[in-house]
Amino acid sequence: EAQVTQNPRYLITVTGKKLTVTCSQNMNHEYMSWYRQDPGLGLRQIYYSMNVEVTDKGDVPEGYKVSRKEKRNFPLILESPSPNQTSLYFCASGSLPASSYNSPLHFGNGTRLTVT
């Protein structure tokens, strides 16, 4: 089954404690992206990647890091989480160009992060 898998689904942590949210896709997609979803603000893009070792900043990259060492994985890293990073995070993947007609983005089930 084609899917984007994120882990964990829920995470509660404290300020400053480094964490990683994993994302894996089994569709051989070149394009992967991370979004955060906040009430009234919709989804805002954090980082995206067009292929292995190619990453670019989205609209809200501050406080986040990503890596793309393998095509299927695109982890999101928070080196020093802060309370304003409390949010719902979604990973997505697709073929290039992003959101092409025959290959819209596939989303993971989300990770709800709380930073206290």
Place this chain on the structure above:
Amino acid sequence: AQSVSQHNHHVILSEAASLELGCNYSYGGTVNLFWYVQYPGQHLQLLLKYFSGDPLVKGIKGFEAEFIKSKFSFNLRKPSVQWSDTAEYFCAVNAEAGNMLTFGGGTRLMVKP
């Protein structure tokens, strides 16, 4: 840079009522337009998309949307909503077939049985 506005943040309707959710974008060039739906506790799913051709596009579950270029709008419609349509709806734009998909703030729809 492109941006997307959804002016209705919350909409409450009774079953069988007609639905129209507004979406306006700001970008002067070629755009691809999408509506995604997020049912409670689930991830986003594509509802419909517009790339070119007929500006009236039909999606799944009886939804349709009309692209009006002169108004920079891509409103979502459904003639008769059902309780199962309760969800949050997001409009999104991809400019010039680039690699960023920009979402609106979302509209939370509640359909009363």
